Amino acid sequence: MNPDHTPAVAESAHPGRWWHALEDGRLQCDLCPRDCRLHEGQRGACFVRQARDGAMILTTYGRSSGFCLDPVEKKPLNHFHPGTPILSFGTAGCNLACKFCQNWDISKSRDMDRLMDAASPAAIAAAARRLEVPAVAFTYNDPVIFAEYAMDTALACREAGIRSVAVTAGYIHAEPRKEFFALMDAANVDLKAFTEDFYAKLCGGHLQPVLDTLAHIHHLTDCWLEITTLLIPGHNDSDREIAQLAGWIERELGPEVPLHFSAYHPDWKFLEAPETPPATLSRARRIARDAGLHFVYTGNVHDTEGGTTDCPRCHAPLIVRDWYTLKQYRLTASGACPDCGHQLAGRFGPGPGDFGARRQPVRLGT
Numbered sequence: 465m466n467p468d469h470t471p472a473v474a475e476s477a478h479p480g481r482w483w484h485a486l487e488d489g490r491l492q493c494d495l496c497p498r499d500c501r502l503h504e505g506q507r508g509a510c511f512v513r514q515a516r517d518g519a520m521i522l523t524t525y526g527r528s529s530g531f532c533l534d535p536v537e538k539k540p541l542n543h544f545h546p547g548t549p550i551l552s553f554g555t556a557g558c559n560l561a562c563k564f565c566q567n568w569d570i571s572k573s574r575d576m577d578r579l580m581d582a583a584s585p586a587a588i589a590a591a592a593r594r595l596e597v598p599a600v601a602f603t604y605n606d607p608v609i610f611a612e613y614a615m616d617t618a619l620a621c622r623e624a625g626i627r628s629v630a631v632t633a634g635y636i637h638a639e640p641r642k643e644f645f646a647l648m649d650a651a652n653v654d655l656k657a658f659t660e661d662f663y664a665k666l667c668g669g670h671l672q673p674v675l676d677t678l679a680h681i682h683h684l685t686d687c688w689l690e691i692t693t694l695l696i697p698g699h700n701d702s703d704r705e706i707a708q709l710a711g712w713i714e715r716e717l718g719p720e721v722p723l724h725f726s727a728y729h730p731d732w733k734f735l736e737a738p739e740t741p742p743a744t745l746s747r748a749r750r751i752a753r754d755a756g757l758h759f760v761y762t763g764n765v766h767d768t769e770g771g772t773t774d775c776p777r778c779h780a781p782l783i784v785r786d787w788y789t790l791k792q793y794r795l796t797a798s799g800a801c802p803d804c805g806h807q808l809a810g811r812f813g814p815g816p817g818d819f820g821a822r823r824q825p826v827r828l829g830t
C-alpha cells in the first residue's frame with residue numbers, strides 16, 4: 465500500500481467497484497488478488513485506487529497517458545483482423561511489480577502529470593470512428609486497475625461498432641474477471657513464466673490467478689485470446705519450463721491458442737539478465753510446437769519464420785509477417801486456407817488491413 469496522498473495534479477475521482485468495508489474501518493479492494501486493505505486516504509499497490517471519504521475511488525478515470533494508432537500486431541495479436549490499426553491508450557500504475565518491466569515509465573508512474581489526455585468513453589469511441597479504426601486497445605499499462613474506465617469505454621465502443629482489446633497480465637479476481645472479459649473482443653494476456661517462484665519473487669503476484677484468467681477467457685467468453693511470454697535469460701527460459709508452459713496451454717486451452725515469445729531488453733531496475741538472444745526465441749518456438757501448439761510466434765525481432773502463420777492442416781504459409789508488417793496474406797474472405805479449406809482459428813475480416821508498422825500519436829483531449 466502506498467501512503468502518499470498527494471499526486472502532482474488534480475485527478476478524477478470515479479466511484480470504484482469491487483470492494484468492501486472491514487470491521488476495523490479499512491476498505492478491502494476485491495478487484496485483484498493483491499487484496500489491498502486501505503486506511504482512509506491510502507492508495508493500493510497499483511497507486512490508482514484510493515480509500516477516500518469511506519469509499520473506494522478510481523483516480524484515473526477519463527485520463528490517459530496518450531493515444532496512438534498502433535498496428536494490431538504490436539499488441540501482439542496475430543489472429544485478430546491482421547494489418548489493421550488499433551487506437552491504443554493506457555493510464556498510470558500497475559497491480560504487479562515486475563522487476564523487469566519493459567514499460568516502467570508508464571506502469572510504475574506515480575506522477576499524474578503524465579495523464580495529459582482527458583477523454584471520456586464516448587469521446588474515445590467517437591475518435592475511433594472518426595479515425596476509421598476498427599478497434600480500441602487498453603494497453604501500455606494494465607487495464608485491470610482501471611477496469612471501470614476500460615469497461616465503460618468498451619461499452620461505448622460496442623454501441624459505435626468498434627471492437628475492444630485488452631492487453632493485460634490477467635491478474636484479477638473471479639467476479640470482476642467475468643464482467644471485464646465479457647466486454648472484450650480480444651485479449652493478449654501475459655503469462656510471465658510457469659513457476660510460482662517467478663511470480664512471487666519477480667512480480668509480487670501468483671501464477672494460479674493468471675491461469676484461471678486464461679481458462680476463463682478461452683472457455684467461457686467470446687473474447688479471442690492470445691498469450692505472450694517475455695523470455696528472460698536464466699529466469700524463465702529453460703527447456704523444461706517452456707515445455708511445461710506450452711504443455712499446459714495445449715492441454716487446458718487447446719492447440720489453437722496463439723503463443724508469442726518476445727525478447728527481453730535489460731531495464732534500469734533489472735540488469736541481472738542479458739538481452740534475449742534470437743536463438744532463445746527460436747528454441748522456445750520449437751519446443752512449444754513440439755508440445756503440440758499450432759501457432760507459436762517470436763516477437764520483438766526480425767524473424768520471418770517465427771512470424772509466419774502456417775495452415776495447421778496442409779502446412780501452407782497463410783500469413784507471412786516481418787515484425788509488424790504483413791508480407792503475404794493468403795486467407796480466403798471467410799478466413800480459410802485457400803489450398804485445403806481449413807478454417808483458421810481467429811477473427812478475420814474479408815481481407816487484411818494495410819496499416820503497416822507505423823506508430824501514429826493522436827491527441828484526443830484538451
Ligand code: SF4
Pocket residue numbers: 493494495496497498499500507508509510511513558559608609
Ligand atoms: S486493484 Fe489490486 S493493487 Fe489495486 S488497490 Fe485493488 S487489490 Fe490493490
